[in-house]
Amino acid sequence: MGTLANLSGKIKAFFGQHxxxxxxxxxxxxxxxxxxxxxxxxxxxxxxxxxxxxxxWIEGTSMGIDLESGYYxxxxxxxxxxxxxxxxxxxxxxxxxxxxxxxxxxxxxQFADSHVWVLHNxxxxxxxxxxxxxxxxxxxxTIVCVDTMQLALYQLHKTMSVIPTGAAxxxxxxxxxxxxxxxxxxxxxDALATLELWLAQMxxxxxxxxTTLQELKATGAIKVFARPVA
Amino acid sequence: xxxxxxxxxxFISKSAPFDVLDEDKVSAIxxxxxxxxxxxDNQQALLAEHQPSLFLIQTGQFxxxxxxxxxxxxxDGDYFGFIALMEPGKGQIEVKIDSxxxxxxxxxxxxxxxxxxxxxxxxFADAKDxxxxxxxxxxxxxxxxxxxxHEQLTKAPIQIEQHDxxxxxxxxxxxxxxxxxxxxxxxxxxxxxxxxxxxNRVVAEGMDISLGVNTIMTENPAYVLHNQNMFSAISxxxxxxxxxxxxxxxxxxxxxxxxxxxxxxRKQRGNVLFMIGELSKTANLYExxxxxxxxxxxxAANAKxxxxxxxxxxxxxxxxxxxxxxxxxxxxxxxxxxxMGYCWVVYGSQAREDQTMGSDxxxxxxxxxxxxxxxAEYFKQMAEYVCKGLGKCGIKLCDGNIMASNPELxxxxxxxxxxxxxxxxxxxxxxxxAFNIFLDARAVEGDRALFKNLQQRRKPLFKNDFFLAxxxxxxxxxxVPLSVFNKFVYRKHNGKKDCINLKVNAIALINNLARLxxxxxxxxxPNTVERLNILGQINVISTEHANNLRxxxxxxxxxxxRHQLRNNVTDNIISVSDLSSLEQHQxxxxxxxxxxxxxxxxxxxxxxxx
Numbered sequence: 155m156g157t158l159a160n161l162s163g164k165i166k167a168f169f170g171q172h173x174x175x176x177x178x179x180x181x182x183x184x185x186x187x188x189x190x191x192x193x194x195x196x197x198x199x200x201x202x203x204x205x206x207x208x209x210x211w212i213e214g215t216s217m218g219i220d221l222e223s224g225y226y227x228x229x230x231x232x233x234x235x236x237x238x239x240x241x242x243x244x245x246x247x248x249x250x251x252x253x254x255x256x257x258x259x260x261x262x263x264q265f266a267d268s269h270v271w272v273l274h275n276x277x278x279x280x281x282x283x284x285x286x287x288x289x290x291x292x293x294x295x296t297i298v299c300v301d302t303m304q305l306a307l308y309q310l311h312k313t314m315s316v317i318p319t320g321a322a323x324x325x326x327x328x329x330x331x332x333x334x335x336x337x338x339x340x341x342x343x344d345a346l347a348t349l350e351l352w353l354a355q356m357x358x359x360x361x362x363x364x365t366t367l368q369e370l371k372a373t374g375a376i377k378v379f380a381r382p383v384a
Numbered sequence: 385x386x387x388x389x390x391x392x393x394x395f396i397s398k399s400a401p402f403d404v405l406d407e408d409k410v411s412a413i414x415x416x417x418x419x420x421x422x423x424x425d426n427q428q429a430l431l432a433e434h435q436p437s438l439f440l441i442q443t444g445q446f447x448x449x450x451x452x453x454x455x456x457x458x459x460d461g462d463y464f465g466f467i468a469l470m471e472p473g474k475g476q477i478e479v480k481i482d483s484x485x486x487x488x489x490x491x492x493x494x495x496x497x498x499x500x501x502x503x504x505x506x507x508f509a510d511a512k513d514x515x516x517x518x519x520x521x522x523x524x525x526x527x528x529x530x531x532x533x534h535e536q537l538t539k540a541p542i543q544i545e546q547h548d549x550x551x552x553x554x555x556x557x558x559x560x561x562x563x564x565x566x567x568x569x570x571x572x573x574x575x576x577x578x579x580x581x582x583x584n585r586v587v588a589e590g591m592d593i594s595l596g597v598n599t600i601m602t603e604n605p606a607y608v609l610h611n612q613n614m615f616s617a618i619s620x621x622x623x624x625x626x627x628x629x630x631x632x633x634x635x636x637x638x639x640x641x642x643x644x645x646x647x648x649x650r651k652q653r654g655n656v657l658f659m660i661g662e663l664s665k666t667a668n669l670y671e672x673x674x675x676x677x678x679x680x681x682x683x684a685a686n687a688k689x690x691x692x693x694x695x696x697x698x699x700x701x702x703x704x705x706x707x708x709x710x711x712x713x714x715x716x717x718x719x720x721x722x723x724m725g726y727c728w729v730v731y732g733s734q735a736r737e738d739q740t741m742g743s744d745x746x747x748x749x750x751x752x753x754x755x756x757x758x759x760a761e762y763f764k765q766m767a768e769y770v771c772k773g774l775g776k777c778g779i780k781l782c783d784g785n786i787m788a789s790n791p792e793l794x795x796x797x798x799x800x801x802x803x804x805x806x807x808x809x810x811x812x813x814x815x816x817x818a819f820n821i822f823l824d825a826r827a828v829e830g831d832r833a834l835f836k837n838l839q840q841r842r843k844p845l846f847k848n849d850f851f852l853a854x855x856x857x858x859x860x861x862x863x864v865p866l867s868v869f870n871k872f873v874y875r876k877h878n879g880k881k882d883c884i885n886l887k888v889n890a891i892a893l894i895n896n897l898a899r900l901x902x903x904x905x906x907x908x909x910p911n912t913v914e915r916l917n918i919l920g921q922i923n924v925i926s927t928e929h930a931n932n933l934r935x936x937x938x939x940x941x942x943x944x945x946r947h948q949l950r951n952n953v954t955d956n957i958i959s960v961s962d963l964s965s966l967e968q969h970q971x972x973x974x975x976x977x978x979x980x981x982x983x984x985x986x987x988x989x990x991x992x993x994x
Contacts, residue, residue: 185426212389216426217433218418218489226387333486334442336391346389346419350486353421357484361425 175367175378176296179270184356184370185216185363189300190269191349192262193341194279201281205229209258210342213269214349216356216363225261226342228252256290259283266295270367274324274348276301280379296380298367302327302351305375309358327351331358388414396488399440399461400966401507405498413494422446423484431479437489439465444485445869449478457482457869461968466508469495482869507966511973533617533631534610537641541630543568546575546598550586553577553597564628566639567601573630573639575601608643609634617643660699663706669773672710676777679703680741684949693945694938697738704734704779708747709829711773715766722766723759725752727830731786735826735910736895740944742954744780745771746821748793750800750834763794786821797838804842811854813861820858823899824910839908846903853990855903859896860982864975865889872960872972880959884971886944887956893978894937897985901925904989912937933981936974943967 174180179187192211196204206229213223230252262283265271273279276299287294306327310317320326324347328336331354336347359365359373370376388411396402396417397410405413418437420430422444445459450467451474458464467475469492490498499505543566544553553565557579567575577597585600586593607630608617621629627645632638659675659682666672683696708728716722731746733739747770749763767788775781788794795803807819823846827835845851865873865884877883884890898915902908905924909915913934920930947958960968 210387210389214419217430218420221388221392221417221419222386222415224387224389226389332443332483334391334395340390342387343389343391346391350419350421354484354486357421357423357425361423363426 175298175371175376179298180368181366183363184360184365184367187215187367188269189214189272189349189352190265191272191345191352192279193273193344193348194282195341196278196282199278201278201285204282206255206258206282206286208252208341209262210340210345211262211265212342212345212349214353216353219346219349219353224342224346226340227258229255229258255286256292259286259290259292263292263295266297271297271299272349272352273299273301274327274344274351275303276377276379280377284379294379296378299377299379300352300370301375301377302348302355304377305355305359305373306330308373308375309355324348324351327355331355386415392417392419392488395442396440398965400964400969401501401504402498403965404501404503409497409501413490413498416491416494418489418491420487420489421484422479422481422487424481427479427481434489434491435465436468436492437465438463438469438492438495440488440490442486442488444481444487445483446485447480447482449480451476459869459871461965462870463508463511466495467512470508470512507969533608533612533614533643534640536614536647537610537631537643539641541566541639541641543639544577544597545569546601547596549594550582550591550597550600551593554582554593557582562642563644564642565597566630566642567597568639571638573605573607573632573637574598575603576605576628576630577601578628605630607632610640614643614648618648621645621648660703660706663703663710666710669711669714669776672707672714672773673776673778676703676707679778680952683741684952693942696945697733697740697941700739700741700743701734701737704739704745704774705730705828707774707777707779708770711770712766712829714773715769719762719765722830723762724755725831725834726750726763727832727834728770728788728828729825729835730828731825732821735824737826737911738891738895738941740954740956741948742780742956744782745774746782746786747771747788747828748786748795749788750830750838751794751796752831752834754796754799755794760794764789764791767794784821797834797841800838801841801845804845808845808848808851811851813858816854816858820855820896820899823903824895826910843906843908847906849989852900852904855896855900856985856989859893859900860986862888862893863982864893864979866972866975866979870972870976874960875957877955877957877959880961882960883957884960885957886940886947890975890978891937891940891944891956893982894933894940897933897978897981900985900989929981932977936977939970939974943971 190211190213192209194209195207197207198204208226208228210224210226212225213220280297280299283297284294302324303322306322307317310321324344325335328334328347328351331351333347333350333354336343356363359370367376392414393407393410396414397405397407402410402413418434420434422430441458441460441462441464443460445457446464448456448458448464450456456464464477464479465475468477469475499508539562542556542560542562544556546567546569557563557565564576564578566573567577575598577600581600581602585591591600605628606620606624606626608620610631611634617629617631621627621643629643630639631641631643633640659679662675663672666675679700683700708730712728727750729748729750731748733743734746749767751763755763771781771787771789781787786793807815825835825839865875867873872882872884874882874884895912898912898919901919901924902915905919905922907915907918909918916930916934916937919925920927920934925933943958943963944956947956947962948954960971963971
């Protein structure tokens with residue numbers, strides 16, 4: 155527990171303490187929010203050595219998910235890819251032919267101002283994105299995220315004191331809400347699966363969609379990642 | 385260029401009728417599709433935003449009310465909104481969300497693209513008119529001989545270029561053990577050479593064998609195309625009096641094989657109709673059982689297409705008839721002629737001519753009058769010999785003891801009429817279960833006038849209203865395996881969770897309906913398809929309704945035959961995941977139709993009391 159609190163503290167330090175929501179969107183109702191569901195695949199789970207393998211995202215609003223906005227890229231990489239390519243079904247050759255990670259960074263940060271990002275377990279993805287920005291020497295704008303995993307945990311905590319292992323995975327969360335099983339381990343597939351989950355979660359949270367982002371903060375599912383206040 | 389998530393193209397391409405479209409079309413449709421999460425709170429806004437669209441349900445349960453107030457319960461894999469797309473101004477719907485879920489909205493523009501495919505168009509046209517999607521039933525007349533040639537050719541074509549020598553031709557022929565060669569120019573057929581040409585044009589004439597094979601070939605020979613059938617091939621060979629017929633590919637006319645007279649003879653040996661001839665030729669029980677035991681393999685090897693399954697039950701029933709007649713003949717050879725008139729009657733599936741590999745025997749003996757002790761003994765022995773003999777031929781003994789070997793099933797015509805009166809006067813549910821099977825009956829051997837007499841005398845009894853009402857209620861005691869929301873209701877079987885008993889929960893229900901209407905109309909033919917045809921013709925039920933039930937029956941029958949032959953089993957319990965997406969849709973549509981027909985029969989025959 156101590157290490158976890160420690161890590162959480164480090165992350166907060168890394169991003170800056172308790173960032174508030176940008177005023178412009180704090181009072182935006184969920185039904186009016188533009189969403190961007192994002193998922194990255196990494197070569198391993200250790201932020202120190204992990205590399206971006208692929209990225210996928212897709213846009214939507216409460217009126218629907220726009221499949222035309224689907225984006226999927228493999229990231230060109232060098233060196234040791236650990237075990238992950240096997241899990242992700244990618245071969246070294248696929249990866250060698252992918253996009254440069256800089257291109258990915260440039261494209262995705264264009265959505266920082268226009269969309270609230272939706273991720274299932276935002277922490278690792280955002281730490282990786284931050285590190286990438288440092289490595290590329292490019293600034294990372296403020297990003298507002300909804301974490302569907304945190305929201306699921308918030309909802310689970312209401313009914314049980316001990317959360318069973320695996321209860322908050324994307325698959326388990328979708329199953330609880332009667333959504334179709336989705337293929338795991340493809341960044342775009344997971345992004346769509348996450349966005350569908352978020353639409354279903356919103357319905358349970360507030361069927362009318364009047365809740366604002368500021369109000370949603372109470373669930374712990376809203377996260378703001380920004381440069382540390384210098 | 386946008387990227388399509390795998391699960392989207394998977395879902396669309398697995399949803400009939402989109403499963404017939406190629407990958408590019410599916411991607412094009414997917415790109416323009418919107419995915420919504422439809423809830424009671426947002427439905428008004430979402431439907432207003434996306435209509436007109438084709439709505440394809442991925443999850444959730446919805447009730448759709450059409451402009452006439454009729455309601456449909458829909459869930460995974462079902463569509464709504466297509467009527468408005470096909471007939472602008474029509475198809476106004478109201479949607480009630482029973483359980484929210486993910487719905488794909490395919491816009492009109494892309495729906496129109498999909499409709500360019502004939503099969504997609506037919507699917508939605510049929511769905512609009514609420515008829516069973518039976519493109520599979522269209523080819524119902526195909527028989528064994530109508531299998532396309534390319535399914536039957538076993539050898540690659542043996543061919544030679546025109547300028548190769550006569551000697552090389554002879555060498556190739558002996559190497560491959562064939563009696564003819566295709567002669568080609570740039571891989572295109574220009575002639576054939578046969579054993580006979582070598583004999584008549586080379587050896588007899590003392591010709592130089594180093595000359596080109598084109599000097600002795602038959603030029604521009606007759607040929608058939610690979611997608612034509614054996615029947616066309618045989619016709620052409622008889623017409624031209626030839627024994628070798630090259631088969632060319634229909635697209636580029638490249639040689640794909642050769643049909644010969646000996647192939648035809650071999651094919652006929654592999655034809656189940658041929659089995660009937662073989663059964664008829666047997667002279668004793670040993671020969672009969674030896675041929676009979678080969679039936680399952682013959683069926684498995686030869687019944688591949690829908691049309692084959694349509695006649696498979698008939699062929700098997702005919703074969704069982706012949707076995708029965710043979711056994712009776714063998715018995716009479718050994719024990720002398722019968723002491724009085726008798727008729728061997730069959731019931732159930734054999735009578736209806738829809739036997740499958742798992743059907744057991746149901747039969748009885750009808751006697752001209754009550755027998756004395758010696759006569760009774762003779763028929764007892766005959767019945768035991770025949771029933772056991774059928775068992776040896778692979779037709780299972782009946783668990784319910786509905787066999788002529790049971791003394792209660794060797795009645796005189798008079799006693800059988802008395803028995804029928806008893807059924808009609810006391811149609812308890814148990815009694816109905818017990819005698820339902822006797823209502824499908826057919827004479828197989830002996831004095832058929834006895835059977836006709838019984839049928840005539842029973843006919844008025846069976847038209848009794850109370851009796852029919854009791855039967856109608858009973859016909860409704862088994863339901864199709866569909867939930868209120870149109871989902872299949874599964875049972876477990878052999879480790880598979882998604883199983884459905886096609887016989888008990890579907891085919892038998894149509895048999896019941898056809899039987900009921902037939903009894904009410906005094907129709908005595910036992911075959912379900914024939915019954916439905918007659919019922920439609922004489923307007924006991926509408927022709928459209930009768931044809932629809934018939935098509936459904938044929939469709940279900942095909943599914944179970946394919947299941948039995950593919951999996952080498954004798955049960956009727958199919959796994960839904962073994963069916964194609966279109967078949968799953970057809971199955972659902974079939975169940976819905978059967979359910980409606982069941983409701984109708986109760987209204988008509990039992991005064992609405994189910």
